[in-house]
Amino acid sequence: MREMQPNPAILPEDAPHGAAAGDAVLVRIAATAASKEDAIRQAGQMLVAAGCVAPGYEDSMVRREDVANTFLGAGVAIPHGLGEDKGLVRRDGIAVLQLRDGVEWNPGQTAQLVVGIAASSDSHIAILRRLTRLIQDEARLAALIASDDPHAIARALGEDGAAPTSAAPVADLAHSAQWTVDYPAGLHARPASAWMDAARAAPAALRVRHGHDSADPKSLVSLLQLGLKQGDTITVSADGPQGRAAVDQFLAVARRLTAREKEDAARAAAKVAAAAAQNGGKGWQPETPLAMLAGVAASPGLAIGRVHVVAAAELTVPDEPVDLGRGGAMLDEALRRTRAQMTALIDDTTRRLGAGDAAIFKAQADLLDDTDLITLTCQLMVEGHGVAWSWHQAVSRIAGQLSALGNPVLAARAADLHDVGRRVLAAIDPALATGSLETLPDGPDAAPCVLLAGDLSPSDTATLDPAKVAGIATALGGPTSHSAILARTLGLPSVVALGNDLLALGAGATVIVDGDAGRVWLDPTAADIASAQAWIDRIAARRRAQEAERSRPAITTDGHQVAIAANVNRPDSVAFALAEGAEGVGLMRTEFLFLERGDTPGEDEQEAIYRAMITALGDGPDGHRPLIVRALDIGGDKQVPHLDLPTEENPFLGVRGARLLLRRPDLLDPQLRALYRAAKHGGDLSIMFPMITSTWELQRLRARCEEIRAELDAPAVPIGIMIEVPAAAVQAAALAEHADFFSIGTNDLTQYTLAIDRQNPDLAAEADSLHPAVLRLIALTVEGAATHGRWVGVCGGLAGDPFGAALLTGLGVSELSMTPRDIPAVKARLRGASLADLQDLARRALAQPGAAQVRALDAGAA
Ligand code: PEP
Ligand code: MG
Numbered sequence: 001m002r003e004m005q006p007n008p009a010i011l012p013e014d015a016p017h018g019a020a021a022g023d024a025v026l027v028r029i030a031a032t033a034a035s036k037e038d039a040i041r042q043a044g045q046m047l048v049a050a051g052c053v054a055p056g057y058e059d060s061m062v063r064r065e066d067v068a069n070t071f072l073g074a075g076v077a078i079p080h081g082l083g084e085d086k087g088l089v090r091r092d093g094i095a096v097l098q099l100r101d102g103v104e105w106n107p108g109q110t111a112q113l114v115v116g117i118a119a120s121s122d123s124h125i126a127i128l129r130r131l132t133r134l135i136q137d138e139a140r141l142a143a144l145i146a147s148d149d150p151h152a153i154a155r156a157l158g159e160d161g162a163a164p165t166s167a168a169p170v171a172d173l174a175h176s177a178q179w180t181v182d183y184p185a186g187l188h189a190r191p192a193s194a195w196m197d198a199a200r201a202a203p204a205a206l207r208v209r210h211g212h213d214s215a216d217p218k219s220l221v222s223l224l225q226l227g228l229k230q231g232d233t234i235t236v237s238a239d240g241p242q243g244r245a246a247v248d249q250f251l252a253v254a255r256r257l258t259a260r261e262k263e264d265a266a267r268a269a270a271k272v273a274a275a276a277a278q279n280g281g282k283g284w285q286p287e288t289p290l291a292m293l294a295g296v297a298a299s300p301g302l303a304i305g306r307v308h309v310v311a312a313a314e315l316t317v318p319d320e321p322v323d324l325g326r327g328g329a330m331l332d333e334a335l336r337r338t339r340a341q342m343t344a345l346i347d348d349t350t351r352r353l354g355a356g357d358a359a360i361f362k363a364q365a366d367l368l369d370d371t372d373l374i375t376l377t378c379q380l381m382v383e384g385h386g387v388a389w390s391w392h393q394a395v396s397r398i399a400g401q402l403s404a405l406g407n408p409v410l411a412a413r414a415a416d417l418h419d420v421g422r423r424v425l426a427a428i429d430p431a432l433a434t435g436s437l438e439t440l441p442d443g444p445d446a447a448p449c450v451l452l453a454g455d456l457s458p459s460d461t462a463t464l465d466p467a468k469v470a471g472i473a474t475a476l477g478g479p480t481s482h483s484a485i486l487a488r489t490l491g492l493p494s495v496v497a498l499g500n501d502l503l504a505l506g507a508g509a510t511v512i513v514d515g516d517a518g519r520v521w522l523d524p525t526a527a528d529i530a531s532a533q534a535w536i537d538r539i540a541a542r543r544r545a546q547e548a549e550r551s552r553p554a555i556t557t558d559g560h561q562v563a564i565a566a567n568v569n570r571p572d573s574v575a576f577a578l579a580e581g582a583e584g585v586g587l588m589r590t591e592f593l594f595l596e597r598g599d600t601p602g603e604d605e606q607e608a609i610y611r612a613m614i615t616a617l618g619d620g621p622d623g624h625r626p627l628i629v630r631a632l633d634i635g636g637d638k639q640v641p642h643l644d645l646p647t648e649e650n651p652f653l654g655v656r657g658a659r660l661l662l663r664r665p666d667l668l669d670p671q672l673r674a675l676y677r678a679a680k681h682g683g684d685l686s687i688m689f690p691m692i693t694s695t696w697e698l699q700r701l702r703a704r705c706e707e708i709r710a711e712l713d714a715p716a717v718p719i720g721i722m723i724e725v726p727a728a729a730v731q732a733a734a735l736a737e738h739a740d741f742f743s744i745g746t747n748d749l750t751q752y753t754l755a756i757d758r759q760n761p762d763l764a765a766e767a768d769s770l771h772p773a774v775l776r777l778i779a780l781t782v783e784g785a786a787t788h789g790r791w792v793g794v795c796g797g798l799a800g801d802p803f804g805a806a807l808l809t810g811l812g813v814s815e816l817s818m819t820p821r822d823i824p825a826v827k828a829r830l831r832g833a834s835l836a837d838l839q840d841l842a843r844r845a846l847a848q849p850g851a852a853q854v855r856a857l858d859a860g861a862a
Contacts, residue, residue, distance in 0.1 A: 024050050024093030025157055027150035031097045036111070037062055039103050040079045043095040043116025052093035052118040053081070060085035061116065070325055071332075073374050074141055075102065076131055077111035080119070080325075089118045096153055100145060107647075112145045115157070131157070138218060138371065139205045173207055175244045176237035179251050183261035187228035188413070191257045193363040196220050198253035203242035206250055209235045217250070220363070220370050224402060224413050283516045284535045286528045290521045295473070295498035297518035298484035302536050303471025303493040304529055307509045308440060308449035310456070317425065317432060320386040327387045331377060334391075334427035335368055340640070341423060342368070344592065364416045368424070373398055373417075388428045395421030403476060415455045415476065440468050450511050452502060461487055471495075471513035473520045475502045495520055550581030554816075554827040560835035562809050564827060565626065565817035567795055569593075571609065574616035577820040581827055584626035584684070586743065586817020587795035588613060590671065591633050594640050600667070606674035614683030624684035628720065628743065628795075628817075629675060631701075632667055633690035635660040643667075652757065657691025657722075662700060672705055676714035686718040688743060693725045698738045722795075724748035729777035732784020742785050743817070746796025746804075750774050768851035769798040775811065775845055775854070782812035793817060802829035803858045809835070810842030 026046045033039035044058025060081035064070065071077045081088060095116040102110035115131060134141055134156055144153050183191055199206050199217035208215045208223065210232055215222040217236075228234065236254075238246040284302050322330070342365035367373065373394055380390035399414040399421070426433030440449065448470035455476040464472075472487055472494040487494040493515030502520065505511070512521040512532050524532065554562045565586030566577035574585070593601050593609065601609075610629060617625040634640055635656035648654035661668040672687070679685045689701050702719055709716060723729050724745035732742065746769040751758040753774050756767040778794075785792045793815030798804035800818030805826040808816060816826065845854045 024052055024091070025154040026050055026093065026095040027153045028095075028097050029148060029150050029153075031099055032101065033097065033099055033103045033114070036065070036103055036105055039077075039097055039099065039111065039114045040065065040116065043079060043097050043114055046095035046097075047093055047116055047118045050093060050095070052089065052091050052095075054088040054090065057081050057085065057088040057118065060088065064325065070328070071105045071109045071111065072131060072328065072378060074138065074371060075110060075112040075145065076115060076134070076141070077105050077113075078115050078117055078131065080117040091118075093118045094157060096157065098145060098147075098153065113141075113153075138216060142205060172209060172235050173237035173239040173243065175239070175247050176235050177247050177251055178233055178235050179254060180233045181228045181230055182258050184230055185261065186230055186232075187223065187226065190363050191254075191261060192220055192223045193366045194253060194257055195223055195250070196366065198250050202238070202246040202250055204238040204240045204246035206236060206238045206246055209237070219372050220366050222372060284514060284532055286512075286521055286524065287531055288525050288528060290524055290528060292522065293473075293498045293502055293520045295495040295502075295518050295520065297515055298496045299472070299487035299492055299494035300515045301471070301491065301493035301539070302515070302532055303448075303450055303513040304510070304524075304532050304536070305448055305450035305470040305513075307452050307505055307507055307511055309503070309505070309507045310451055310453040315392070315422075315425075315432065317389050317392040318386065319389040321384050322387060324381060327381050327390075328378070330387045330428055331374075331381075331391065334387075334424050335374075337427045338420065338423045339365060339368055342420070364420050367417055367420050370398075388425055388432060391421065391424055391428065395424075418455070440465075450513055452505060454503060464492065466492060471515065473498055473502060473511070473513050475500050550579075550824045550827060552581075552827070552831075553583070554830040556809070556830055556833055556835045556838070558834040558836060560809075562805075562813075562830055563793070563815040564823055565628075565793070565795075565815060566820045566823065567817050568613075568820065571612035571616045573820075574613065577823075578617075578625075580820040581823040582820055583620055584628075585613065585617060586626075586628050586793055586815060587688075588627065588629045589633065590630060591640075594632065594634065594643075599642055600670075603670040603674045603677075606671060607677045610675055610678035610685070611681055611683075614678065614681070614685065617683070624682070626684040626686065628686045628688050630688045630690055630722065631658075631661055631671055633657045634667070652751065657724075658689050658693075658697050658701060659691065661689070662697060665704075668701075668704065669708065672708045673712065676705075676709050676712045676717070679717050680712070680714050686720055686741070688720045688722060688741075690722045690745070691724055691748070692721040692735065693727050695731070695734050695738060698735060702738060722748075723777075723781050723792075724752065724796075726753050726777055729781045729784075732781040733787045734784075736785045736788040736790045739790060741791050741793065742781060743793040743795045743815075744778055744781055744813070746774065746778075746794060746798040749777060749796065750798075753777060768855075769796065769801075769804065770807070770845070770854040771851040772846060772848050772854060775807065775842075778808065778813070779811050779842075779846060786812075791815065800826060802826050803855070805829060806833060806838050807842055807845055807854075810838030810840070810845075812842075 028042070028046065031039075031042065033042060040061050041058045044053070044061050047053045047057060048055050061079045064080065064082050070079045095118075097114040097116075099112050099114060102112045103114070105111040134144075140156065144156055147153065181187060187195070195208075195217050196219070206217050208217045208226065210226050210228060213226055215226050217223055226234075236247050236250055237243075321327075342361060346361045346365065376394035376397065377387075377390045380393055381387060385393070395417055399417045402414040402417065422433075440451075446468070448466070448468055450471045450473060451464070451469050453472075453474050455474050456472060461472070469492060472492055474494075474496045475498055476496070484494060484496060493513050495513055495515055495518050498520060505522070509522070510524060510529070512524050512528070513519075514521065521528070554564050556562075563583055563586075564581065565584045566580070566582035567587040567589070568574055568577050568582075568585045569589050569592045577585070590606075593606065610627075613627055613629075614624075617627055619625065633656070634643065635645060635651070635654060645655070645660075655663060675685065675687055687705065689698065692698050698721055705719055708714075718740035720741035720743060721728070721735060721739045722745045723732065723735075723742050724747075726749070728735060729744075729749065736742070747758055750756070750767055750769045750771065754767060754771060758767055782792050791814050792812065793799075794808050794813050795817040797818075799808060799816040800822030802825045805816050805818075806829055809830060818826065841857060844857055848854045848857070
């Protein structure tokens with residue numbers, strides 16, 4: 001029913017809890033609007049008709065939209081006139097259009113309550129404060145959007161009551177069911193994010209209660225504040241005719257996650273056990289009784305060092321009030337840019353570590369959409385504070401609430417919130433993008449220190465230099481935090497959740513961090529330091545021996561050598577890859593040069609990066625180490641905001657990779673020019689095009705390469721393609737005529753062959769590159785390449801799996817490119833087998849009915 005009310009106006013005398021004295025609250029129930037402008041004009045005309053504003057104010061409201069975003073959030077928009085037209089306001093009032101079907105306000109933002117504001121004074125802020133409070137109460141807001149009672153809306157906008165707390169009342173709703181949390185790590189951010197998605201998709205508003213605490217499951221923070229642990233029983237409830245279905249659906253999602261949570265916990269435990277075993281089994285024990293702080297082991301190994309206390313990053317965020325409309329737009333833009341950064345991070349992690357780990361980052365990104373957080377920020381802004389200040393306050397307050405609950409899972413989430421919060425702050429004002437680690441002891445005599453901090457953000461941890469830092473100890477944090485993951489990647493022993501006593505330690509004191517046992521030993525004696533050092537030296541010697549092995553080539557027992565390369569995107573990561581045993585770079589994903597920044601790197605800048613890669617690779621025993629640079633693989637899931645690519649319904653099937661390059665010479669040409677300019681300075685450079693489906697694409701791209709090469713008088717370089725689309729694998733022989741080499745992207749080839757979105761965590765287990773269908777396409781590719789004597793590499797995830805690498809070698813693949821840390825295990829596996837055995841293994845694998853049966857051959861493999 002979309003009828004326009006004949007007499008829409010409710011004047012203050014009708015409103016039982018009227019707005020501030022003299023304010024008019026005008027409400028039009030079940031209105032319709034053809035467009036945003038139509039909605040704004042309707043609201044403006046209501047204000048004109050009620051005598052709140054002079055005619056012409058509607059125009060001013062419409063013009064304002066050109067300079068500011070008036071979408072407040074949660075379906076509420078607040079159009080109002082330009083500051084210079086305040087003279088048109090005769091008395092304060094608001095006109096509310098209830099648009100049940102909504103109207104698109106901005107792309108992706110739909111307004112259902114359009115609140116036109118006429119305000120000559122501070123009453124504007126008062127109105128906004130009420131609105132932002134209302135936004136916090138999602139259930140009430142939803143009721144108002146559906147209500148037939150204009151008085152209810154007038155009352156809601158006239159109330160100045162206390163801000164609701166994030167905890168909803170503890171009574172259950174009409175339909176309820178109980179469930180006992182059986183996730184070993186409790187409700188941490190990743191499953192909470194899935195709960196949130198389920199609640200948002202549910203046909204009725206839900207409530208989750210644990211004891212006296214209850215949460216709105218549409219809010220991630222609200223859910224996390226429950227601090228649910230394994231064994232906690234919750235009651236999920238909902239009202240209305242769809243209430244039962246909503247509860248059942250929600251709990252089905254919660255239950256479905258159990259298996260994966262258990263698997264993850266088992267895998268994490270196995271990793272810790274393996275690390276401990278590698279570090280000498282029983283671990284190190286002091287020889288004398290020492291004072292000790294007990295925490296949670298986060299990254300294995302032992303570190304001795306003087307304490308360097310990282311002062312809690314006391315970031316001074318100036319409070320610089322701005323016009324509310326502009327402030328809203330600034331916040332919106334900063335959140336948009338941060339979301340894009342997070343998309344890049346999720347994408348990168350999915351590729352390097354898999355969809356399971358990337359889901360942790362997705363949960364961090366979800367915090368950006370948390371209504372509690374946004375509303376609190378808006379509230380502070382409407383109170384007259386600056387954007388950056390309000391955001392910083394909101395993050396600090398909510399993170400403070402999470403940390404105060406004394407639950408390690410929540411403490412880890414608080415760190416994530418601070419971290420993502422800092423990204424937004426830097427996006428609001430780049431001057432606020434300060435790190436907190438500038439004062440690390442430096443200089444030639446400075447021994448690596450032990451960092452002591454309240455908590456360390458993932459971003460801070462990622463920038464740590466192991467030459468300056470020996471280990472990490474934090475008062476807060478959890479072993480599943482991003483910081484812990486990064487510390488493990490960096491090989492820095494780390495203990496978290498040591499409590500505030502840790503921070504009482506003075507700078508300069510010596511400690512021993514035991515990342516296996518989760519302990520920090522204080523004031524060790526000289527004898528203890530010596531024995532700990534001997535233990536560290538033993539582990540290091542073992543590692544060095546492994547490293548020596550890593551640098552040996554991967555030659556099978558019958559003398560067949562497989563080229564082993566690394567997937568590396570940045571020059572400063574090359575040294576690590578070489579240390580792990582890489583013989584070159586088989587895949588440099590250049591999209592990360594574009595994804596992580598707000599603009600497109602120019603030709604000169606790109607050339608400098610490619611040259612730096614070549615220089616970092618240097619020469620190996622057989623001359624220049626090879627570098628394969630993949631041309632920009634943008635589009636689809638990899639959105640670069642500043643390129644303004646159109647939104648696609650099925651981005652993985654859209655204008656992606658080579659398809660985009662062929663449409664955007666402004667992206668292709670500078671990259672090719674930069675590559676050929678770099679090639680003129682030497683090195684062993686190859687260019688590779690992603691997502692090739694048909695021969696004409698390759699022919700066109702190749703022709704463009706040749707034109708640019710000739711213009712620059714540059715040397716010819718090999719031009720290869722990725723085989724990622726089944727069509728390309730099937731037509732490998734035709735493509736091989738025009739390509740100098742192939743590199744199989746098993747991540748995409750698996751996705752397209754099995755029709756499984758590679759980012760879908762629910763299907764992650766089924767997206768198995770060992771599926772015989774994928775293996776058969778690889779075999780076809782090798783066969784097709786051979787018709788023109790081309791070599792075939794693999795740079796997708798399968799290359800880094802020792803069993804996968806063995807199979808691929810048996811299938812005839814001659815180069816494997818992988819995440820650097822996978823190299824030692826892959827080399828060891830290949831060295832232990834004969835090519836004949838691997839070919840036999842490949843033959844048997846191709847004959848299997850499914851991925852599980854292929855995997856089962858692993859035990860019998862060499
Ligand atoms: C692949 O698809 O396997 C691949 C290596 O490319 P990306 O992961 O960058 O899509
Ligand atoms: Mg790919």
